[in-house]
Amino acid sequence: MPAFAALALAVAGPVFLLVWLYRVLGVGGLVLGVVLLSAVAVVGRRWRRATVRRRRGIYTPAELSVLGEHGLVAAVERMLRRDGWHVISMPDEGRPRLYARDRGGRQLDVAFRAADEAPADNAPAGPAPLREVGRPGVDRLTRVVISRGAYSRTDVLWASRQGGVHLVDGRQLQRWAAGASLDDLGLPG
Template identity: 70%
Template sequence: MLRRDGWRVVDLSEREGRPRLYARDRRGRELDVAFRPVATAGEDVGASGPAPLREAGRPGVDRLIRVVVHLGGFSRADVLWASRQGGVHLLDGHQLQRWADGASLDELGLPG
């Protein structure tokens, strides 16, 4: 979907040991995309927390936009965690479906 929307994508999964992408668009925006694992039966979804990201820079310190993608929904604790990180955006299952259906990341609230 990133490529469809004009982003150049590099798969960093091997280096990180879990699914991870870096992408850059024509406007020079850069994304660090991590994927939150889906809980298996019997796991407490809230206990796993968001996918780990390198310490996120405060807004304005770096240009990297960090995105955590999850097929389900994020808890209130996840949202609070992301808001404290600076530059971290959560993309839940509903937004992921909208993106798959043709909405752009800009329409989903990605900063310009």
């Protein structure tokens, strides 16, 4: 019943608005009402498209930049699902963390690092690659650390020595959010 009432209001509301504007302002009011309703429809359509796009796991760089910590976690969760991963949220000591598994049996442990935690003065010239440094760790779990910032050379060396640790920096995160799959970024299969 509430859905029917909302539908009736959505149809009757604009009609009553147009009738009222016509009675108060005449034909000019009718034209004003049609222009106003058209503008609302255009804005609503753009908002709806952006919402649907984000639910499918596609984000613009501007949208990524305004996300808070929990928003970034939700975005990464949607992007993993878009790429075919089954995702479970498993916070660790108050810090967000995701566990993901794909149909092929691959497993990911996804952690997040704040951009201000990564020192920018020692950042490598290019983006820190998702590097295949050998097999996944002993527990067959590939660890992915995501940051909006850049990783230092020390971070990249540390990850390369761990085996099964992959770093995703801000540039790679933007590529991934734009539609590239995590596999396109070099996650070993």
